[in-house]
Amino acid sequence: MADLKKTEPNRNEPVALPTWPDEVYRVLKEADVRQVGMVPDAGHSRLIRAFEADPQARVITLTTEEEGIAMLAGAWLGGERGVLLLQSSGVGNCINMLSLPMICRMPLLMLVTMRGEWGEFNPWQIPMGQGTKAALEAMGVIVTRADEPHLVASTVSGAANLAFNTWRPAAVLIAQRVLGAKNFKELARK
Amino acid sequence: MNVPNALLHRRDVVNELLRDRNDLLVVAGLGAPNWDISAAGDSPNNFPLWGAMGAAAMLGFGLAIAQPKRGVLVITGDGEMLMSVGALATIAVQNPPNLTIAVLDNERFGETGMQKTHTAAGVDLAGMAAAAGFKTSRIVRTMSEVTEIRDLAHHGNGPVFAQVKINPEALYFVLPPADGGILTTRFRQSVLGDGSLYN
Numbered sequence: 128m129a130d131l132k133k134t135e136p137n138r139n140e141p142v143a144l145p146t147w148p149d150e151v152y153r154v155l156k157e158a159d160v161r162q163v164g165m166v167p168d169a170g171h172s173r174l175i176r177a178f179e180a181d182p183q184a185r186v187i188t189l190t191t192e193e194e195g196i197a198m199l200a201g202a203w204l205g206g207e208r209g210v211l212l213l214q215s216s217g218v219g220n221c222i223n224m225l226s227l228p229m230i231c232r233m234p235l236l237m238l239v240t241m242r243g244e245w246g247e248f249n250p251w252q253i254p255m256g257q258g259t260k261a262a263l264e265a266m267g268v269i270v271t272r273a274d275e276p277h278l279v280a281s282t283v284s285g286a287a288n289l290a291f292n293t294w295r296p297a298a299v300l301i302a303q304r305v306l307g308a309k310n311f312k313e314l315a316r317k
Numbered sequence: 318m319n320v321p322n323a324l325l326h327r328r329d330v331v332n333e334l335l336r337d338r339n340d341l342l343v344v345a346g347l348g349a350p351n352w353d354i355s356a357a358g359d360s361p362n363n364f365p366l367w368g369a370m371g372a373a374a375m376l377g378f379g380l381a382i383a384q385p386k387r388g389v390l391v392i393t394g395d396g397e398m399l400m401s402v403g404a405l406a407t408i409a410v411q412n413p414p415n416l417t418i419a420v421l422d423n424e425r426f427g428e429t430g431m432q433k434t435h436t437a438a439g440v441d442l443a444g445m446a447a448a449a450g451f452k453t454s455r456i457v458r459t460m461s462e463v464t465e466i467r468d469l470a471h472h473g474n475g476p477v478f479a480q481v482k483i484n485p486e487a488l489y490f491v492l493p494p495a496d497g498g499i500l501t502t503r504f505r506q507s508v509l510g511d512g513s514l515y516n
Contacts, residue, residue, distance in 0.1 A: 161383075190406055190407055193372075194403065196372075197369065197372035197376040201375065201378060205383025205384040206513070207379075223370070226369050227369040227376075227497075231498060231500065232498045
């Protein structure tokens with residue numbers, strides 16, 4: 128069984144190394160993003176590495192996602208643009224803090240990697256994953272979604288334009304199908 | 318004023334912190350610190366929060382790294398700071414030299430009926446900031462110590478954290494503009510120039 132697993136591709140994993148994070152990095156550079164606030168997610172790891180290697184950007188690890196909402200409000204007041212990278216579970220931590228960009232008419236760009244949907248293994252991810260879009264929209268955030276790898280960069284580009292040109296919060300939900308679902312049961316067997 | 322055991326008055330503290338403020342940028346947490354900085358003189362270089370409890374320190378941090386040549390002073394309350402105590406770790410790791418956080422610690426939730434906060438039971442915010450890695454972190458009880466914090470905020474090698482023990486007095490409100498769009502636009506126009514109006 129173990130040998131078979133090595134030769135058979137896991138259909139839950141993306142077959143080739145995904146390149147969409149590199150395209151997203153280029154889009155965010157074109158948008159002049161300087162502050163990158165994040166609570167890490169595996170789906171954002173390639174993008175985070177790209178920004179960590181970028182001397183013009185600053186990656187700030189947060190203890191909780193709402194710190195990033197406040198930080199990027201300060202960035203905007205000081206004339207810098209930023210992005211918040213988070214997992215869908217972190218959206219719930221942001222709800223009241225989203226009052227700030229909403230009522231102050233500030234741009235906010237959030238890139239949310241989804242859990243608790245396609246292929247999810249962990250039942251504890253379901254409540255917030257299923258509630259992510261509704262929670263954001265309840266706070267006035269404009270939500271768009273990318274369900275295919277080749278659509279992620281253009282969706283981020285559209286959301287960045289929306290955020291920075293119309294001065295309001297916008298979020299892109301990057302579908303779990305794009306990221307590949309984890310299977311903890313397989314990991315536990317090893 | 319310099320009697321160590323007499324609690325400081327919040328508006329004396331804020332007036333001293335903002336004395337000859339020049340181009341200092343000031344963020345106030347919601348509630349009384351907002352009214353305090355407004356009582357000291359409303360300014361386009363003030364960003365007084367009316368909500369988003371827990372935002373003050375991180376908002377000041379984002380501003381400080383966007384404007385590294387200017388001093389940024391966050392003035393907030395103990396309840397507001399306790400809500401985002403993790404921000405002390407985030408900020409200390411980033412080590413912004415131009416950021417000072419002054420917590421006006423009356424050991425109370427002042428706007429909601431003067432209920433005690435954790436600092437009333439002895440929680441040592443300055444100790445938490447020091448443990449997080451703030452280069453300078455002090456408990457402040459006298460006006461001469463407030464003056465030292467003022468000087469650090471204007472010229473110092475930060476980040477600086479100060480837990481200023483103050484009298485739990487409820488004072489008259491002095492209100493800045495409440496509209497977030499006005500506060501944001503006037504701040505950006507003042508700091509970034511008229512070009513900011515044209516996006």
